[in-house]
Amino acid sequence: MKTTSRKAEIIAEASQLFKEKGYSAVTVRDIAEAMGIKAASLYNHIEGKQEILSILILDLAKEFIKGMEDILKMKISPLQKIEKLIELHIDITVNQSEALAALNNDWMHMGADDVHHFVAMREAYEENFRNIIKEGISLGQLQPRHPEVILFSILSTLRTLYVWYQKRGKLDVNILKRDMVAVLIRGIV
Amino acid sequence: MKTTSRKAEIIAEASQLFKEKGYSAVTVRDIAEAMGIKAASLYNHIEGKQEILSILILDLAKEFIKGMEDILKMKISPLQKIEKLIELHIDITVNQSEALAALNNDWMHMGADDVHHFVAMREAYEENFRNIIKEGISLGQLQPRHPEVILFSILSTLRTLYVWYQKRGKLDVNILKRDMVAVLIRGIV
DNA sequence: GTCTATAGTGGGATAGAC
DNA sequence: GTCTATCCCACTATAGAC
Numbered sequence: 001m002k003t004t005s006r007k008a009e010i011i012a013e014a015s016q017l018f019k020e021k022g023y024s025a026v027t028v029r030d031i032a033e034a035m036g037i038k039a040a041s042l043y044n045h046i047e048g049k050q051e052i053l054s055i056l057i058l059d060l061a062k063e064f065i066k067g068m069e070d071i072l073k074m075k076i077s078p079l080q081k082i083e084k085l086i087e088l089h090i091d092i093t094v095n096q097s098e099a100l101a102a103l104n105n106d107w108m109h110m111g112a113d114d115v116h117h118f119v120a121m122r123e124a125y126e127e128n129f130r131n132i133i134k135e136g137i138s139l140g141q142l143q144p145r146h147p148e149v150i151l152f153s154i155l156s157t158l159r160t161l162y163v164w165y166q167k168r169g170k171l172d173v174n175i176l177k178r179d180m181v182a183v184l185i186r187g188i189v
Numbered sequence: 190m191k192t193t194s195r196k197a198e199i200i201a202e203a204s205q206l207f208k209e210k211g212y213s214a215v216t217v218r219d220i221a222e223a224m225g226i227k228a229a230s231l232y233n234h235i236e237g238k239q240e241i242l243s244i245l246i247l248d249l250a251k252e253f254i255k256g257m258e259d260i261l262k263m264k265i266s267p268l269q270k271i272e273k274l275i276e277l278h279i280d281i282t283v284n285q286s287e288a289l290a291a292l293n294n295d296w297m298h299m300g301a302d303d304v305h306h307f308v309a310m311r312e313a314y315e316e317n318f319r320n321i322i323k324e325g326i327s328l329g330q331l332q333p334r335h336p337e338v339i340l341f342s343i344l345s346t347l348r349t350l351y352v353w354y355q356k357r358g359k360l361d362v363n364i365l366k367r368d369m370v371a372v373l374i375r376g377i378v
Numbered sequence: 379g380t381c382t383a384t385a386g387t388g389g390g391a392t393a394g395a396c
Numbered sequence: 397g398t399c400t401a402t403c404c405c406a407c408t409a410t411a412g413a414c
Contacts, residue, residue, distance in 0.1 A: 006379080021297060024213035028408065041380045043409065079378065105294055108210060142377050148360075149368040150377050152353045153346045160345040168337055179338040187376025188331050188339050189268065195397080217390060230398045232391065 007045045014052045015098035023106035054114045060099045061121045068128050078136035086181050089158035097162035196234045203241045204287035212295035243303045249288045250310045257317050267325030275370050278347035286351035343373050
């Protein structure tokens with residue numbers, strides 16, 4: 001019974017196509033065809049192809065920023081914050097894997113202003129994550145590895161989870177969270 | 190003193206551009222301009238834009254297959270094989286980060302035959318990796334986590350290392366190998 | 379809100395001179 | 397091996413009828 005606006009439908013269809021072929025390889029005709037209408041009709045709802053991309057990416061980036069803010073406010077240890085961050089990524093992956101593909105691969109095709117905004121958000125997010133890791137190392141809660149290696153190896157796994165989650169399909173989210181937290185934090189040996 | 194063939198130069202320039210913007214967003218005019226010649230001149234050396242992509246991706250995929258074969262032949266434990274695989278990916282990343290970007294993001298833009306060939310190679314590679322992990326679990330050398338979660342979390346880190354390696358720049362390769370092996374295998378706590 | 383028709387641009391690729 | 401000139405096609409986007 002949800003009255004999805006036409007614009008939201010366009011964005012949803014487009015995000016699927018962007019995930020499959022990348023933003024640049026998807027034409028507005030492809031998007032229109034996926035909706036069963038003509039390309040020209042899209043322009044009653046959107047300003048252009050680029051607007052779809054910016055909405056997808058910036059809305060999702062704001063969700064990550066919001067999730068990070070919530071976790072930073074919690075009175076828990078650095079290690080527990082990292083666990084919460086892993087869960088945040090998994091929840092977003094499960095619900096928004098298409099937009100994640102665009103955020104990861106096609107951010108550079110937004111307009112210049114949006115690119116700057118996005119890069120600033122991403123850097124702030126990474127800086128917060130890095131500080132949590134450093135704090136964990138200071139407290140002796142984490143191993144004294146290069147913080148950048150830890151940050152990268154966790155983030156790269158979480159960022160590309162969307163590629164893999166659909167392929168393997170219905171792996172239960174709670175099992176995924178439990179095993180992913182275990183593997184990323186406690187290793188495999 | 191290396192007499193690089195003109196074709197190899199084209200492939201090298203193109204791979205850099207593909208890495209920055211993705212295959213579909215790069216035009217043959219872009220590639221020609223990067224070489225200081227006109228687009229038409231490229232066609233004396235290559236059959237078309239798609240040929241560049243296929244050479245980049247398939248040559249690199251064969252390198253991974255070759256590396257995997259060599260490691261499978263070694264008389265070492267599953268855990269040591271995993272360490273060797275991590276080192277293989279790091280070596281390839283350091284030397285071929287541009288082609289890695291194409292392999293990760295643009296394989297679907299090759300011709301249909303090349304796509305099939307590539308997907309088959311990737312699946313064989315992953316199957317070999319998965320079997321090493323399963324063997325490690327059977328032997329009690331690895332924790333009994335979901336093998337797919339272990340496979341994915343290691344591979345996704347290694348596959349996207351190229352994005353991050355250049356940004357952080359001159360992190361010494363040997364330090365990177367040591368810390369990356371430690372983080373991926375022994376975790377962070 | 380969707381259509382047809384079309385403008386305007388830029389894409390991959392080829393022919394043929396030098 | 398590179399050039400100029402050009403073909404042909406697909407692209408994003410707009411105008412205006414319904």
